[in-house]
Amino acid sequence: MDWDKLIQLLVNGVTLGSVIALIALGFSMVYGVLRLLNFAHGDVFMVGAFIGYFVLTWFGGPTSPSIPLPAVIVLMFLSAMVGCGCLGVVVERFAYRPLRNASRVAPLISALGVSFLIQNSALLVFGAEIRSYDSFDFANGAYIVDGIHWGPLNVSVLRILAIAAAAALMVVLTLFVARTRLGRAMRAAAYDREAAEMMGLDVDRVIATTFFIGSALAGAAGVMFGLVYNNIFHYMGFESGLLAFTAAVVGGIGSLPGAMLGGLAIGVGQALATGYLPQGSTFQDFWVFVLLIVVLLVRPSGLLGRPDVRRVTP
């Protein structure tokens, strides 16, 4: 067993999995409260990546930032999170709220429409070319050369940053949902929206907050993606969104720990498939969907999902 290779693959997989998990959290949160598959969520992630890019450019780019680089990175995250959070609230207000009492297909179609709208708007505004964060040029390349080097294992500063940021955001979200008043309101709305409304809960506000937080996480994931993988483009949201949706389903849609676990499982699964399975890199997506099918066959509600129990007799 080549342990060095295994550990390096795990690092690669956890990095990718962290990004997927952050997007999957938004999917799961919205589904938990609204039972809505928000297909525009991947495109919100793309917008976050572009906001981060423009903030980086605004402050002088990767090689000669006008303020200290760590401050630029913090601003990139904050701007992307706030920008995407607001975008999520706008999308909810105009695309989903009017359809809240319509059949379940209507918001689904609306979500697909919003996805195309955001993607094509990005094409119009940002252009078609692939843009690069050039984060490998940060501090003359120190962010990729420095880091943890243990034998053949290499974990760059950028990867450490991405994994740490994702972990921190997940912890904050978990604490927020578990311990704050708004978090309790979100859980109540997710458990039974009508009952929560009858108890005096401002459900519209709770839903808008859910969209804000979920979209802010997608925005952070977008910046993380740009920092680690550099290339951003207007249709990047579809692919990542699909993986994140799969992660949410594998983890148990509606479950926040499940979304995190699902994201990590997919990231690590892709990395291990590339390293160990025949033609693993060629059929990465195939292996991801095999994982999905196996999980759903063994646990139809996902890894940490709860069965949807309904009373069938009076």
Added chain:
Amino acid sequence: MKKPLLLGALVAALGASAALVAAGGAPSATAARATAAAVDCSRTITLGFMGPTTGPAASIGQELRDFSILYAENWNDSGKKPKIDIVQGDTQFDPAQASTIAQQFVSNGNLLGVIGPGGSQEVLAVGRIFQRAGMAFSVASATRKSLTIGKTKVKGLFRIAAPDSVQAKSTTDYMLKRLHVKRVFVLDDQSAYSVPLAEAVSKILAHAGVKVSRSSVAQKQSDFSSVITDIPDGTDLIYLPIQFPAKMELLGQQLKEQGKKITLFASDAGYSPDFKIVGSYFSTFGPDVRTYGPAQKVLASYYRRHGKNAPLTTFGPLAYISGQVMVGAAVRACKDGSADRAEVLREMHKTSLKTSIIGEPVRYTADGDRIGGSFFTFKVTAKGPVTVR
């Protein structure tokens, strides 16, 4: 059906459809009928341009477009008659989209010939449609060998770039004789362009006693770190016949991230400001014309139209020639005031330019390959690409 199963089915369906799109599944072609009738072209000749002006290859596609129509624009500006009208179509680097545009072009009765598309997979998608319509199409950069030979040969295709067989030989010559490679890792991007080239290069290297490992990633791949982890120890060169320079750059940077020092050798798309890994090589179908005297007038007109910072790689000059020969053939066919597609096709075969902006003559074989097409090898330096062969 239980809810989770329904969700699973939805995910699987979405995944399957995404895979189909990625594989370039074109809609079944309801072939538009060829418009064989001659059209009046005494005042205006209508030609088509198709290329990936948006999408993942947009930066190359826009350069292809700007150079492909440059000859016609200069022709019109000089007051020559008939006027050249170019109808444009964006393939988005998607074979299905290319196929749709080809059908639109074929249905346009005034359209006598086409400049483009850009890549081999697009040519494969449009080839039969144009062939049925008897339409000539002049392509700058599609290099897949089988486009002009064997069962997949496309009649009506005329290309400026030399085919993969020439590239594979030129590339491996350099690797073996100058770089003295012993172990090479070949990574393709699963496209109709990339796979045959990767196979041809692997075969020649293996025949020469070089240890060759192969791997492949989807064109949409955003992360190469696990592929890099899997590269065998002792590899001294990675050959990358992939189409997006930004992805090659990422791979090069992720190599550094994992502390691996391996030389990169890219193919056609390597001549790009997005690929700047110093010490890398690439092989491409055109020379560097930036300092080539006879090209300066054309380059001046290009920069005048598109700004002094407009991109110039090795794609543009070849695209210019592809436009030049198509306009030339159409004008000759329209000498008597009318022409049909068959006449333009015949005139394309008769093309004979003594020289061009790349300093080479342009004449075609009966199969549509340019006679004497060659490949050039560049090395990436801190100051940009430098021709090494």
